[in-house]
Amino acid sequence: MLSCKEVADRASAMIDGELGAWEMLQMRMHLAMCKGCARFISQMRITRDLTAAANTSGAVQDTDDTRISAILSQRHDGKPHGG
Amino acid sequence: MRGMTDIDRSDEAALVRALAAGDRAAFERVYRQHNAAMVRFASGILKNRASAEEVTQDAWVSVLKNIGGFEGRSSLAGWIFTILLNKARTRAGRDGRSVSFDGAGEDDSLAAAFDGRGRWKDMPELWEKMTAERIVAGRSVLQHVNAAIETLPPAQRAVLVLRAQEGLEAGEVCAILDISEGNMRVLLHRARLAVRAALDALS
Known part of the structure; x- marks a missing residue:
């Protein structure tokens, strides 16, 4: 039987779908009996989803148009180089 | 986390062609999709937001200058971040620092959350109202x-x-x-x- 600490250590692998069948079964057995770990896994899923959602939040800024124009105007300056 | 589908790939190929043709709307789309993440990434390396914004701007110019050479061996985002990392490395090097992502480093934030038998000392909270809009x-x-x-x-x-x-x-x-x-x-x-x-x- 996994301890709560062992469940927490495997939380990311579980929610990212990277556990094998046996490890997944061990996790499910623990989670069925442990409210604390069930809550923790739920917190980690929410954290994963909010982290993804935060990527472009507030990304549009007033200065964007100026910056975009500045970048586009520099593209033909000088010679291309490797990248 | 999912990988790229065929639709994503053909979508991306069309986007790359539009960028190469100098299409402003296409560039705005890519810029708005990645710029904030690029600044977040670069400021982690440079520990300075102003430098991170400069380096990100430089990286964008480089992306547009070299987009004709993008062959789709990586994703467009992967290619953009490779260019950004090179720029950030150069800047860090000028400041006398090297950049490495090796080593897991610090303990995790749960180190003290468990008792000697690996059980929660305090029960994790139920996050009932944790929504993006809050x-x-x-x-x-x-x-x-x-x-x-x-x-x-x-x-x-x-x-x-x-x-x-x-x-x-x-x-x-x-x-x-x-x-x-x-x-x-x-x-x-x-x-x-x-x-x-x-x-x-x-x-």
């Missing part, structure tokens, strides 16, 4: 998430931005940062634990 202390939950990411150690921040925010494939993240897949998973997990702890403090 405002706490004048900022949205999503702004709190990005603020938490900006306090992460550089390697954790790099992995979280590339893998969990930009959605790059695991192999691509490892290639860009020159780390093993095992190391990447540890870094991703620790970064997520730190963001979880920051969110827990809001609940």
Whole structure:
């Protein structure tokens, strides 16, 4: 039987779908009996989803148009180089 | 986390052609999709937001100058972040610092959460109202998430931005940062634990 600490250590692998069948079964057995770990896994899923959602939040800024124009105007300056 | 589908790929090929043709709308789309993450990534390396914004701007110019040479061997985002990392490395080098993402580093934020038998000392909270729209202390939950990411150690921040925010494939993240897949998973997990702890403090 996994301890709560062992469940927490495997939380990311579980929610990212990277556990094998046996490890997944061990996790499910623990989670069925442990409210604390069930809550923790739920917190980690929410954290994963909010982290993804935060990527472009507030990304549009007033200065964007100026910056975009500045970048586009520099593209033909000088010679291309490797990248 | 899913990989790219065929539709994503043909979509991306069309986008690359539009960028190469100098289409402003296409560039705006790519800029708005990646710019904030690029600044977040670069400021983790340079520890300075103004330098990170400059380096990101430089990287964009380089992206547009070299887009004709993009062959789709990596995703467009992976290619853009490779250029950005090169620029950030050069800048850090000029300041006398080298950049490495090796080593998992710090303990995770749960180190003290368990008793000697590996059980929770305190039961984790039920996060009933943790939604993207919620405002706490004048900022949205999503702004709190990005603020938490900006306090992460550089390697954790790099992995979280590339893998969990930009959605790059695991192999691509490892290639860009020159780390093993095992190391990447540890870094991703620790970064997520730190963001979880920051969110827990809001609940």
